[in-house]
Amino acid sequence: MKTTYFFxxxxxxxxxxxxxxxxxxxxxxxxxxxxxxILILLADDAGLGxxxxxxxxxxxxPRIDALAKQSAQFDRFYVCPVSAPTRAEFLTGRxxxxxxxxxxxxxxxxxxxxxxxxxxxxxxxxxxxxIFGKWHNGGQYPYHxxxxxxxxxxxxxxxxxxxxxxxxxxxxxKLVHGQGYLSDDLTSHAxxxxxxxxxxxxxxYVPFNIPHSxxxxxxxxxxxxxxxxxTQHATDSTKEDVLHNRAAxxxxxxxxxxxxxxxxxxxxxxxxxxxxxxxxxxNGPNGHRYCKGLKGIKANVDEGGVRSPLFIKWADKxxxxxxxxxxxxxxxxxxxxxxxxxxxxxxxSFPQYPLDGLNLAKQLRGTEGTVSRxxxxxxxxxxxxxxxxxxxxxxxxxxxxxKDPAQHHPLDLQDESMNTQLVHYMDTLAxxxxxxxxxxxxxxxxxxxxxxxxxxxxxxxxxARRSNxxxxxxxxxxxxxxxxxxxxxxxxxxxSTTYDLVLHYRCEQRLLGSSISLTTTxxxxxxxxxxNALHRILxxxxxxxxxxxxxxxxxxxxxxxxxxxxxxxxxxxxGPINLQKGKQTLMLKANTIKATEVMDVYMIELKRR
Numbered sequence: 001m002k003t004t005y006f007f008x009x010x011x012x013x014x015x016x017x018x019x020x021x022x023x024x025x026x027x028x029x030x031x032x033x034x035x036x037x038i039l040i041l042l043a044d045d046a047g048l049g050x051x052x053x054x055x056x057x058x059x060x061x062p063r064i065d066a067l068a069k070q071s072a073q074f075d076r077f078y079v080c081p082v083s084a085p086t087r088a089e090f091l092t093g094r095x096x097x098x099x100x101x102x103x104x105x106x107x108x109x110x111x112x113x114x115x116x117x118x119x120x121x122x123x124x125x126x127x128x129x130x131i132f133g134k135w136h137n138g139g140q141y142p143y144h145x146x147x148x149x150x151x152x153x154x155x156x157x158x159x160x161x162x163x164x165x166x167x168x169x170x171x172x173x174k175l176v177h178g179q180g181y182l183s184d185d186l187t188s189h190a191x192x193x194x195x196x197x198x199x200x201x202x203x204x205y206v207p208f209n210i211p212h213s214x215x216x217x218x219x220x221x222x223x224x225x226x227x228x229x230x231t232q233h234a235t236d237s238t239k240e241d242v243l244h245n246r247a248a249x250x251x252x253x254x255x256x257x258x259x260x261x262x263x264x265x266x267x268x269x270x271x272x273x274x275x276x277x278x279x280x281x282x283n284g285p286n287g288h289r290y291c292k293g294l295k296g297i298k299a300n301v302d303e304g305g306v307r308s309p310l311f312i313k314w315a316d317k318x319x320x321x322x323x324x325x326x327x328x329x330x331x332x333x334x335x336x337x338x339x340x341x342x343x344x345x346x347x348x349s350f351p352q353y354p355l356d357g358l359n360l361a362k363q364l365r366g367t368e369g370t371v372s373r374x375x376x377x378x379x380x381x382x383x384x385x386x387x388x389x390x391x392x393x394x395x396x397x398x399x400x401x402x403k404d405p406a407q408h409h410p411l412d413l414q415d416e417s418m419n420t421q422l423v424h425y426m427d428t429l430a431x432x433x434x435x436x437x438x439x440x441x442x443x444x445x446x447x448x449x450x451x452x453x454x455x456x457x458x459x460x461x462x463x464a465r466r467s468n469x470x471x472x473x474x475x476x477x478x479x480x481x482x483x484x485x486x487x488x489x490x491x492x493x494x495x496s497t498t499y500d501l502v503l504h505y506r507c508e509q510r511l512l513g514s515s516i517s518l519t520t521t522x523x524x525x526x527x528x529x530x531x532n533a534l535h536r537i538l539x540x541x542x543x544x545x546x547x548x549x550x551x552x553x554x555x556x557x558x559x560x561x562x563x564x565x566x567x568x569x570x571x572x573x574x575g576p577i578n579l580q581k582g583k584q585t586l587m588l589k590a591n592t593i594k595a596t597e598v599m600d601v602y603m604i605e606l607k608r609r
Contacts, residue, residue, distance in 0.1 A: 035125070035342035036314070037275040039194075039266070040205045041259055042090075043252075044083065044134060044212040047285025048307050049232075049292045050252050056290055058232055059249045063260035067279060068311045069321050072364055076401075077310035078329045078386065079283055081299050081379035083159060084109035084136045086282040086330055087207065091117040091137065091148070093334030093357040095376060097425075101137065102432055104159045105456055105471040107439030110138035111148070116350040118334045119149025119203060125343035128197040131155065132190040133207035139452060141445035146172055150205070154189045158456060159472035161209055162566030163552045164216040173450050175605075181218055183210050183251075187258040191265045198269050206262065210255050213286060214563050215247035216556040217254070225250040226558075234288035235295055235304060235406070245289040247558040276341055277313040278333065284308075295407045301377045301384035301393060303405060314340055317364050324363050326370045327386060331357035340364060374418070376425050383429070385422045392418045394426060438524055440583050443606065444494035451499070451606040453586070458489040459525055467600070468564035475564065479598040482590040487601060488525040489586045496581045499606035501539050501574040505599045506567055509546040513594030516541055518574070518604070520584050528585035535587070539574040543599060569602045576609060 049056050053065035080086040084104045085096035088111045092099055099112040111117075119129040130152035131145050139157040141147045154171050161167060164182040168175060178185045190206045217225075225246045234240045259279070266272045284298045284305040285291055296302030310328065313320075338344050339361040347355075362368030374387040383394040389402040390411075398411040441457050456471040462484030466474040476487050501518065519535035521528040528535070547570035554565060590598050 035201045036340065037201055037271060038122070038203045038337055038341055039262065039275055039277045041262070041277065041279045042207040043255060043281040044208055044210060045283065045286035045298060046211055046252060046281040047289065047291045047297070047304065048294065048309060049290040050249065050285060051309065054309060055292055056232060058228070058230065059252050061252060061256040063256050063263060064279065067259065067263065067277065067313060068309070071311035071313040071320065072317050072322050072324055074310035074324045074326070074328050076325060076327050077280065077308055078306045078375055078377065079281065079308045080377055081283055081301055081305045083282045087136055089330045090333050093331050093355040094353065095331060095356050097429055097432055100432070100436060102429065102436060107441060107457065108436060109136055109159060110143045110439070113142035113147065115353050117148045118337065121338060121346040121349060122203045122343055123149045123151070124349050125346050126201065127343070128200055128202040130190070130193040130202070131205040131207070132186045132193065134209055139454070139457065140442050141448035142442065144173065144448065147445070147447060152193055155186060160212050160563060162214065162473040162564050164209065165553065165556060173448065183208055183254055183258055187261050190262060194265055195269065198271065208255055208258070211248040211251035211286065214553060214557060214561040215244060215251070215559040216553055217247055217250045217558050218556060221250045221254045222558055232290040235291055235293055236288055239288040241287055244287050244559045248285070248287060248289060273315040276337065278337070279309065279311040280330070281308040293406045299379055301379060301382045302407060303401065306377050312364065314364065316340065326360065326363050327373055327375060327388060328358065328360060329375045332360050333357070335359040336361055374421060378425070378429060383422060383426050385418050385425070387415060387418050390415060390418065392422060394422055438490065440490045440492040442494060443491045443579060444497045444581070446495070449608045453489045453491070453604040453606070455602055458487050461486040461488065461529060470563055473564060473566060475600050475602040477600045479590065480593065480596060482593050485590065486529070487588040488528055489604065490524055491586060492583045493579045493581050496579065498576055498578045498609045500609060501577045502571050502605040502607060503574055503601065504569045504571050504603040504605060505601050506547050506569050507543055507599035508548045511595045511597060511599060512543055512546055514543045514598040515591040516543065516598060517589060517591055519587050520579070521587065522582065522584050525585045528587045538577040540591070541572065541574055545570070545572060
């Protein structure tokens with residue numbers, strides 16, 4: 001099923017893409033006809049200085065350090081300032097904005113489903129495909145990982161998760177509870193996938209959840225860090241949070257251990273020489289801590305916010321531990337991996353979606369030196385372009401990164417072509433942000449049996465509020481006014497379908513007795529909030545079942561968290577509903593409130609009949 005998107009019609013393949021198209025889209029013949037397995041290891045919020053192999057003398061990351069020594073190491077590798085765009089660029093080999101990914105939640109993280117992912121390419125090459133961890137590029141079909149080329153998915157679609165111990169997760173679209181500590185559990189499922197598919201080629205993508213907050217660390221990893229002195233400091237040491245930094249580095253040591261488990265699995269199955277292993281992070285550090293003197297952290301376009309280690313271990317790479325100085329980005333991974341894995345012929349499977357990425361196979365083989373190219377990054381009001389050794393930011397500052405990686409000495413001289421490209425890029429982003437400001441969430445894809453509409457994809461009205469200012473992994477609460485309070489979800493129903501409606505909620509015994517209803521109104525939430533709008537009632541319920549347990553996660557928190565604590569929720573089946581094709585708004589409101597408030601709401605779930 002094909003959807004038309006405004007951004008697909010924009011003339012946004014600009015001169016910087018066309019100038020190097022011959023380099024970017026050429027996939028060289030491989031001298032080795034063998035197909036290699038591919039293991040992708042992606043850290044969440046790890047900075048360039050979070051590894052002992054990168055000069056951090058406080059943390060112990062022996063397995064990642066050993067991987068680096070056995071790999072080609074890219075010294076000038078860049079990702080995006082935040083998570084969802086980096087993932088989109090890795091998955092598609094195209095700039096994130098060209099896939100409509102301009103945010104991290106409320107629909108702006110969704111990747112255009114018409115654009116093929118690396119899993120689509122490899123699936124066509126008869127690889128088994130699996131993802132184990134954080135997806136962050138859309139929650140409902142056709143954005144869901146199982147609709148994007150991944151046959152196996154275990155993890156979560158949100159931008160972050162609120163509980164790392166036996167949390168609520170998804171397994172191929174079904175809600176399940178994880179086992180034990182989340183990063184360990186994700187690794188175990190990835191290992192099971194590799195073992196299951198050891199007799200065929202496979203692509204295993206492991207986007208870990210750490211060291212992203214909440215800073216939940218088990219005693220086994222925290223005890224040695226609880227009182228450890230911080231001896232290497234952030235570039236801006238006045239903004240350091242020592243407790244947060246200890247927790248982040250403790251999480252890095254857990255991440256290192258799990259990377260080791262995966263590498264040991266390859267060894268035990270004799271797959272090491274038949275597997276390409278790639279390691280990188282999705283953005284800079286999630287706090288001010290040691291970052292090799294670089295300026296900026298996560299959510300900044302400066303070096304500290306977007307420079308990441310990149311290690312590529314590949315048996316056909318003759319010189320291990322080589323340092324490659326080519327300016328590279330996460331858009332380069334797809335064309336490079338298709339070449340060196342032996343699946344290069346699949347690049348022609350989707351000619352309507354030309355790649356922005358550079359094929360680095362020649363650099364890996366040592367048959368080509370550096371080539372001239374540009375890279376764009378942005379977040380919020382910040383944007384930057386890197387061209388060869390130069391960095392130009394949209395506030396007009398220019399630096400030579402080879403001579404001044406810490407960005408201490410701005411240059412007077414600017415490259416006019418860089419400025420032109422940056423202005424065009426910012427103009428395009430402004431159009432996209434306006435166009436994608438009120439997204440509708442897809443319902444009715446025939447492949448999806450259970451549609452989930454969590455609070456992060458909805459909006460809150462009246463005095464009610466989210467459990468946290470960050471929509472990801474939040475829930476609705478403070479539902480106190482039957483007239484003004486409401487929760488809405490804008491949905492686009494692809495085809496008329498009957499569902500069983502399931503509400504995920506929690507409610508104290510003292511609050512029982514309120515009456516609620518779910519209605520639908522044609523158009524967006526502005527129409528739904530109009531008192532004269534025509535509402536079709538889908539379901540009503542008198543709240544008669546209490547469920548209220550303590551919040552989860554506080555016992556493992558080592559730092560006061562910014563995100564929501566995530567409680568347990570129960571469910572109630574509110575019976576069958578029929579949703580008609582078209583754009584509409586679901587609204588959950590109270591008809592009467594028995595006590596001081598109604599209940600907390602996490603999700604509406606629609607189960608196809």
